[in-house]
Amino acid sequence: MWMIELGFTPTPQRLAARPAHRSRLVDLHHQGVVRMAGPLADDSGAVIIVAAPDRAAVDALLAADPYFSTAGVDLLGIREWHPFVR
Template identity: 65%
Template sequence: MWIVELSFTPEPARITARPAHRALLTALHADGVVRMAGPLADDSGAVIVLDTPDPQAVLAADPYFSTPGVTVSSVREWLPILS
């Protein structure tokens, strides 16, 4: 699994792109690729947990990750012991 950490700025383009991004996350969740996702409580960023061998392919498929106001802060492999 992978943890993707995002950071946000108040760029209007981010807000405009968010509905399509959330729709894609919902579809990926139904397919078991996205295990969890959501914004931080202060809306300064978000965390997405992916269950995929290639997180970069998921990031490349969603234009939200290259939208002004969205920065992929880190992509780290995660080895959960409980689920």
């Protein structure tokens, strides 16, 4: 599992791109790739948990979603995560 942490600024571009991004996350959730995703309570960023075999697969997921290169979306970190409770 991998944890992706995002930081946000309230740019019009980010807000315009968000519906398509969320739709993609829902599709990936149905496929079992995205396990959890959502904004932080203060909307300063978001966390996405994905099941992927390696960092290259995570990078490919990010590259396929234009949201991650949209103004106002900052990729703060990608960390491998080993949950013991699911």
